[in-house]
Amino acid sequence: MNSMVLMQLCILVPLVGALLIGLSSRAPNIREGVTLMSAALLFAVVCGLYLNPDALTAGALVLAEPIAGIAIKLELEPLGLLFAGIASLLWLITSLYTIGYMRANNEQHQTRLYVCFAIALASTMGIALAGNLFTLFIFYETLTLSTYPLVAHNEDEDAVIGGRYYLGILVSTSIGLLLPAIIWVWYAGSSIDFVPGGVLPLNMPPASVWVLLFLFAFGIGKAALMPIHRWLPEAMVAPTPVSALLHAVAVVKAGVFCLLKVVVYIFGSEILLQSGANILLIALASVTIVAASLIALRQDNLKRRLAYSTVSQLSYITLAGAILTPVSTTAAMLHMAAHAFGKITLFFGAGAIYTAAHKTRVSELNGIGKRMPWTMGAFAIATLSMIGVPPAGGFISKWYLFQGIWTSGYGMLLLVLLLSTLLNCAYFIPIVHAAFFRPETYTPEYTPAQTHGEAPWTMVLALCITATLSIVLFCCPDIVVQLARLLHGGG
Amino acid sequence: MNHLAVIQVIIPLLSAPLCLLLRWRTGAWLIALVATWTTFGVSIVLFRTVTLHGAITYDMGGWPAPWGINYHIDSLSALVALIVCGIAALTLAYAHKSAKHEVRPESLRAFYALLLICQAGLLGIALTGDAFNMYVFLEISSLSAYALIGLGQRRRALRAAFQYLIMGTIGATFILIGIGLLYSLTGTLNIQDLAARVVLIPESAYGHRTLITAFAFLTVGFSLKLALFPLHLWLPNAYTYAPSVVTIFLAATATKVAVYMLLRFSFCILGKRFVFEQLTLGNILLIPSLAAILIASLVAIFQYDIKRMLAYSSIGQIGYMTLGISLNSHAGLSAGILHMFNHALMKGALFMVMGAVAYRTGSVYLSDFRGLGRRMPWTMAAFVIGGMSLMGIPLTAGFISKWLLVEATLEVGWWPVTGVVLVGSLLAVIYIWRIIETAYFNPRHEIEHGTDEAPLSLMLPMWTLIGANIYFGINTTIPLQMAKRAATMLISGGTL
Numbered sequence: 013m014n015s016m017v018l019m020q021l022c023i024l025v026p027l028v029g030a031l032l033i034g035l036s037s038r039a040p041n042i043r044e045g046v047t048l049m050s051a052a053l054l055f056a057v058v059c060g061l062y063l064n065p066d067a068l069t070a071g072a073l074v075l076a077e078p079i080a081g082i083a084i085k086l087e088l089e090p091l092g093l094l095f096a097g098i099a100s101l102l103w104l105i106t107s108l109y110t111i112g113y114m115r116a117n118n119e120q121h122q123t124r125l126y127v128c129f130a131i132a133l134a135s136t137m138g139i140a141l142a143g144n145l146f147t148l149f150i151f152y153e154t155l156t157l158s159t160y161p162l163v164a165h166n167e168d169e170d171a172v173i174g175g176r177y178y179l180g181i182l183v184s185t186s187i188g189l190l191l192p193a194i195i196w197v198w199y200a201g202s203s204i205d206f207v208p209g210g211v212l213p214l215n216m217p218p219a220s221v222w223v224l225l226f227l228f229a230f231g232i233g234k235a236a237l238m239p240i241h242r243w244l245p246e247a248m249v250a251p252t253p254v255s256a257l258l259h260a261v262a263v264v265k266a267g268v269f270c271l272l273k274v275v276v277y278i279f280g281s282e283i284l285l286q287s288g289a290n291i292l293l294i295a296l297a298s299v300t301i302v303a304a305s306l307i308a309l310r311q312d313n314l315k316r317r318l319a320y321s322t323v324s325q326l327s328y329i330t331l332a333g334a335i336l337t338p339v340s341t342t343a344a345m346l347h348m349a350a351h352a353f354g355k356i357t358l359f360f361g362a363g364a365i366y367t368a369a370h371k372t373r374v375s376e377l378n379g380i381g382k383r384m385p386w387t388m389g390a391f392a393i394a395t396l397s398m399i400g401v402p403p404a405g406g407f408i409s410k411w412y413l414f415q416g417i418w419t420s421g422y423g424m425l426l427l428v429l430l431l432s433t434l435l436n437c438a439y440f441i442p443i444v445h446a447a448f449f450r451p452e453t454y455t456p457e458y459t460p461a462q463t464h465g466e467a468p469w470t471m472v473l474a475l476c477i478t479a480t481l482s483i484v485l486f487c488c489p490d491i492v493v494q495l496a497r498l499l500h501g502g503g
Numbered sequence: 504m505n506h507l508a509v510i511q512v513i514i515p516l517l518s519a520p521l522c523l524l525l526r527w528r529t530g531a532w533l534i535a536l537v538a539t540w541t542t543f544g545v546s547i548v549l550f551r552t553v554t555l556h557g558a559i560t561y562d563m564g565g566w567p568a569p570w571g572i573n574y575h576i577d578s579l580s581a582l583v584a585l586i587v588c589g590i591a592a593l594t595l596a597y598a599h600k601s602a603k604h605e606v607r608p609e610s611l612r613a614f615y616a617l618l619l620i621c622q623a624g625l626l627g628i629a630l631t632g633d634a635f636n637m638y639v640f641l642e643i644s645s646l647s648a649y650a651l652i653g654l655g656q657r658r659r660a661l662r663a664a665f666q667y668l669i670m671g672t673i674g675a676t677f678i679l680i681g682i683g684l685l686y687s688l689t690g691t692l693n694i695q696d697l698a699a700r701v702v703l704i705p706e707s708a709y710g711h712r713t714l715i716t717a718f719a720f721l722t723v724g725f726s727l728k729l730a731l732f733p734l735h736l737w738l739p740n741a742y743t744y745a746p747s748v749v750t751i752f753l754a755a756t757a758t759k760v761a762v763y764m765l766l767r768f769s770f771c772i773l774g775k776r777f778v779f780e781q782l783t784l785g786n787i788l789l790i791p792s793l794a795a796i797l798i799a800s801l802v803a804i805f806q807y808d809i810k811r812m813l814a815y816s817s818i819g820q821i822g823y824m825t826l827g828i829s830l831n832s833h834a835g836l837s838a839g840i841l842h843m844f845n846h847a848l849m850k851g852a853l854f855m856v857m858g859a860v861a862y863r864t865g866s867v868y869l870s871d872f873r874g875l876g877r878r879m880p881w882t883m884a885a886f887v888i889g890g891m892s893l894m895g896i897p898l899t900a901g902f903i904s905k906w907l908l909v910e911a912t913l914e915v916g917w918w919p920v921t922g923v924v925l926v927g928s929l930l931a932v933i934y935i936w937r938i939i940e941t942a943y944f945n946p947r948h949e950i951e952h953g954t955d956e957a958p959l960s961l962m963l964p965m966w967t968l969i970g971a972n973i974y975f976g977i978n979t980t981i982p983l984q985m986a987k988r989a990a991t992m993l994i995s996g997g998t999l
Contacts, residue, residue: 076977076978078903078976078977078978078979079903079906079907079979079983082906084977146897149897150897150898153896153897154898157891157896161943164944167944171944172940172944175940175944176936176940179932179936180932180933183929183932184929184932187894187895187925187928187929187932188925188926188929191909191925192909192921192925195906195909195910195913196913198910199910199913199914
């Protein structure tokens with residue numbers, strides 16, 4: 013099929029899915045069938061794009077042009093293809109998981125959740141395929157707005173306040189910083205298209221480059237660079253499937269993806285190296301990596317600990333992108349995939365524990381490995397991936413990242429990586445250790461009589477699949493590496 | 504000769520007494536409906552003619568311009584007339600059920616008559632080519648507006664109408680004094696003739712001082728009428744206590760027409776050089792505009808009566824229009840003019856939502872919105888989209904005017920002003936979000952089930968405007984082209 017049609021389908025399939033889900037709100041089985049069908053179809057469409065030999069060279073598809081020169085257009089490039097692939101694959105698996113979770117916990121407003129999920133995925137696809145900054149901004153905003161009902165899903169006071177943080181931080185940074193940055197690019201470079209090598213004029217004063225990069229770094233709040241990271245832990249009030257897909261994959265990855273796109277296609281390595289502005293990103297990312305890990309150490313709530321770990325891991329991707337060597341860009345892309353598979357497994361695990369045992373705190377997890385061996389086994393594999401130990405995908409990305417740092421001359425960053433790896437061990441290993449090697453502790457609320465086994469099978473299946481994907485990524489990272497090579501071939 | 508120019512004003516003016524003469528209340532509404540839709544059709548035809556063939560001049564009774572009164576329709580007038588007629592047509596379609604609910608039955612016929620007179624006045628202002636005639640139409644529209652506001656349900660409506668009467672009369676008197684001074688200086692009232700004679704007054708001449716005085720009176724008068732920030736005090740009460748239909752109509756049209764008068768007098772009579780370079784209208788407008796954007800939006804956040812909140816938001820939005828003017832550039836002017844059009848769309852839609860909510864719940868306090876997301880799903884969905892347009896979220900009309908305005912501020916290099924525009928958007932996010940949160944995430948206070956949606960006759964006009972908000976957020980060709988042409992026309996002094 014024509015790649016132009018496929019690109020439109022990427023956005024239309026989840027949107028039509030959302031409509032059908034909304035219409036079938038009275039029949040839960042049909043509703044969830046539609047969710048699974050549209051997720052599978054979307055993944056098939058993205059695969060079709062990947063297999064289509066000329067999809068990457070087909071050019072742009074202009075949908076509308078509100079202001080002369082500023083069009084809404086879609087264009088495929090390797091980075092976007094990777095992002096679309098990860099998001100669509102994980103939507104399919106998450107749908108499986110969500111169905112189990114929502115039914116087991118008897119959640120309210122399930123239709124709204126599925127509808128917003130589908131709209132959020134359509135926005136994610138739009139971000140992945142955006143052909144210029146304007147289109148990127150539109151879908152960035154729709155992603156924020158469509159995920160707000162998911163974050164505030166429980167409708168209690170915590171959820172509403174968490175939602176306020178989420179919306180407040182993301183919307184204010186995007187309108188207050190990202191939008192002026194985009195208009196500035198339009199004004200300075202007279203183009204907001206994504207062009208390999210950048211669109212900014214080379215004679216732009218270094219100070220302006222610094223300020224512009226600053227606006228982008230904090231304007232793209234979804235990348236969660238400190239101190240614009242607060243929305244992420246606050247958004248953990250959402251049901252776990254939402255946290256899993258959106259706050260480990262779609263939303264945060266959209267953030268780092270936007271940042272990478274801006275670095276590669278708007279600035280270009282030349283102007284960044286010339287003005288030295290990439291030091292800004294490197295410094296911000298390094299600080300975030302270490303500081304977020306330190307905060308994660310102190311969190312007892314499992315989901316909050318995972319959230320801070322996400323903040324830290326995202327900055328790996330930003331850091332890798334900011335080093336601006338081909339190897340480090342490959343590392344960034346690999347880490348996008350590795351972190352997605354690893355972190356979604358961890359969140360799935362947290363949700364499975366909550367569903368089966370109603371436990372949310374790390375300190376309550378003693379001995380749970382014996383009751384939920386599959387869940388905790390997958391959890392352990394994902395932990396390895398987060399730390400960067402074979403046989404998990406995280407190892408490959410860290411390997412490339414080390415290589416990139418080694419060849420780039422920012423030797424000090426090795427220390428940052430080392431320190432953060434140690435911290436990763438320090439906050440993840442105790443969970444796995446307690447789960448498998450400590451005897452169960454009983455409290456007045458939790459007595460031996462309250463036995464439980466695994467969570468519903470769809471949830472266990474989903475988290476086993478994602479853990480397997482982590483291992484698969486370790487065994488054959490070729491797909492991602494090839495895409496990264498195409499990115500450089502284009503640049 | 505093309506009589507459409509004058510027909511547009513005459514239709515509502517002559518239909519008004521018909522409404523009064525008829526004893527049948529629905530009949531009065533039908534007459535008003537037919538009249539407004541006919542004028543809407545006429546305004547579209549005129550808009551197209553102006554787009555294709557340029558400005559139209561129509562001499563009343565065949566008397567040539569400096570002696571007789573003429574109508575002069577250029578791109579700016581055509582755009583403003585289109586806004587007035589379009590909003591009037593949709594408002595009248597909306598009015599039947601809403602007015603029956605909110606206006607005493609015995610005043611209904613007078614209500615429709617006044618609405619038509621008000622429309623005729625606003626249209627006259629937009630189309631006339633004569634300064635004094637413009638003042639007359641201003642009084643026609645203002646007097647009918649005072650009466651319309653006074654028809655509100657609550658007793659406070661009378662006080663609001665009186666307040667507006669006082670402030671509006673002061674404004675109109677100032678405008679009259681300004682026009683009188685211009686007349687004493689030049690001996691003519693025709694706008695083009697005035698422009699030609701004002702240019703001839705040398706800076707050293709004694710008359711120049713009269714000119715400055717006239718400018719001062721006119722600017723203050725218009726600022727009162729368009730509710731520029733420190734002179735806005737009449738607006739919140741007027742919008743809050745007027746019947747919903749009146750609020751929709753006035754919020755979407757009256758202030759825009761006042762902005763139009765300011766533009767017409769500043770650019771087409773006094774001239775850009777005199778107004779902007781010698782008397783620095785740009786700087787005079789800048790601070791009040793910025794203050795309006797920030798302070799009015801901040802005040803809006805703390806309002807519990809949502810109609811009042813939207814009224815304060817209107818004051819802020821007027822700040823965006825005057826900010827566009829104060830930038831004194833082509834980009835700024837076209838952004839300001841486009842925002843006149845876009846703001847009419849979004850505020851019209853949002854006030855229609857208020858009318859629908861008032862129709863079902865009786866009032867529009869924040870607490871009335873609890874659980875409305877489920878009780879009136881379509882109405883609240885309209886509010887969400889209209890609100891997004893007000894915030895300036897992409898794919899809505901509001902985004903386009905924000906984008907152009909930010910671009911215009913960057914062009915002149917006023918960074919702090921760019922910041923204020925964006926902060927204004929963020930404040931809009933806060934005040935709109937309070938309602939969305941209440942409607943969707945606060946359980947309703949009474950135990951009711953099922954939907955209780957507003958009737959279709961309120962829904963259709965509301966969703967037409969919402970559709971327009973989205974359509975003009977994606978395809979801006981028509982209004983943007985017209986706004987740009989109007990800006991070019993104004994900068995060249997009205998000769999195009």
